[in-house]
Amino acid sequence: NAGVTQTPKFQVLKTGQSMTLQCAQDMNHEYMSWYRQDPGMGLRLIHYSVGAGITDQGEVPNGYNVSRSTTEDFPLRLLSAAPSQTSVYFCASSYSFSGLYNEQFFGPGTRLTVL
Amino acid sequence: KNQVEQSPQSLIILEGKNCTLQCNYTVSPFSNLRWYKQDTGRGPVSLTIMTFSENTKSNGRYTATLDADTKQSSLHITASQLSDSASYICVVSRSDSWGKLQFGAGTQVVVTP
Numbered sequence: 001n002a003g004v005t006q007t008p009k010f011q012v013l014k015t016g017q018s019m020t021l022q023c024a025q026d027m028n029h030e031y032m033s034w035y036r037q038d039p040g041m042g043l044r045l046i047h048y049s050v051g052a053g054i055t056d057q058g059e060v061p062n063g064y065n066v067s068r069s070t071t072e073d074f075p076l077r078l079l080s081a082a083p084s085q086t087s088v089y090f091c092a093s094s095y096s097f098s099g100l101y102n103e104q105f106f107g108p109g110t111r112l113t114v115l
Numbered sequence: 116k117n118q119v120e121q122s123p124q125s126l127i128i129l130e131g132k133n134c135t136l137q138c139n140y141t142v143s144p145f146s147n148l149r150w151y152k153q154d155t156g157r158g159p160v161s162l163t164i165m166t167f168s169e170n171t172k173s174n175g176r177y178t179a180t181l182d183a184d185t186k187q188s189s190l191h192i193t194a195s196q197l198s199d200s201a202s203y204i205c206v207v208s209r210s211d212s213w214g215k216l217q218f219g220a221g222t223q224v225v226v227t228p
Contacts, residue, residue, distance in 0.1 A: 004158070035218075042117060042204070042218030043159075058215065090158050104216070106158030 001026050004107035006091050012113045013081040021076040021110050023091030031094045032074040033058070033104075034066065036087040043090065049074055081114045088112070118142045119219035121205050127225045128195055136222045138188040138205030146210035150179050150190045153202045153221065162190070162203075195226045 007022045025032065033048035035058075045058030049068040063085060065077040074093075078085060091107040119140045128134045140148070147166045151159035163172045167183040176193045192199055205219040 040220055042119065042220050043216075044218070045215060048215075092158075103161050103164065106160070108158050109156070 003027065004091055004093050004105050006089075006107035006110050008110060009108070010111050012115065013078075014115050015081060015083060017081050019078050019081065021078075021089055021091075021112075023074045023076065023107060024072050025074075025091075025093040025105070026072065027093065027095075027105070028071060029093035029105075030071070030096050031102075031104075032068065033092050034064070034074070034076045035090045035092065036060065037090060037109075038087050046076065046089075078112075083114045086112060086114045117220065118217045119205055119207050121203075121219040121222050123222060124220070125223040125225070127227060130195060130197060130226050130228050132195055134192050134195060134224065136190045136192075136203050136205075136224070138190070138219055140186050140188070140205070140207045140217070140219075142186075142207040142209055142217050144210045145183060145186075146208045148179075148181055148188050149206040149208075149216075150177070150188075151204040151206060153204055155201070159204055192224070195224075197226050197228065200224060200226045 004025045030051050034046040035043040037043050044060050046064050047066040049055045052068050052071050055066050089110045092104045094102050094104045122137045149164045150162045153159040162174050162177050163179040165172050165181045172179050178191045181188045202221040202223050204221040207217045
């Protein structure tokens, strides 16, 4: 199993540009989520999905869109990039949304810089 | 204010020595507490998961403790190795929204020869 994969690893954008961060998992996990990690702060939830066709907002959703057309893929779209979106983005997945020992598996991250 | 506070922010230890990291949380209602290890340039990897009924859990040289009454947890690293250099993140989940985790900012550990 490849686990959770993310592409690209690095990306530089200009303000106003749009792009899609890709995330895929091959573990047949129901739950997938996107986080951003900024220096000195904990990971913050952007959007999440509890299954194909179902998405919801997390703590910091503004400026981002998601969709979940298949169980495997959960892309994150930046509509009009802003310097405040410079961050490291992590995708994660878990078998289900609930459960006391429900472990989340994280991808390797995408480092995004917006100029 | 972050509901999960970790201390210290960073520490440097000599190879072979022990160290203890602290995590205080205010998340309620509490479901479970996790410790993750994040190597530079990588995603977090789970070390331990504990529910309110568990007060100790080990994973090799890593031992986590939990006091659900005082809402404190610690992660003890025994006989540190160079490969232990990483950020250690405390994560707490609520029982009413398990999928939405509250992350601490992490403790950066540097092990020197």
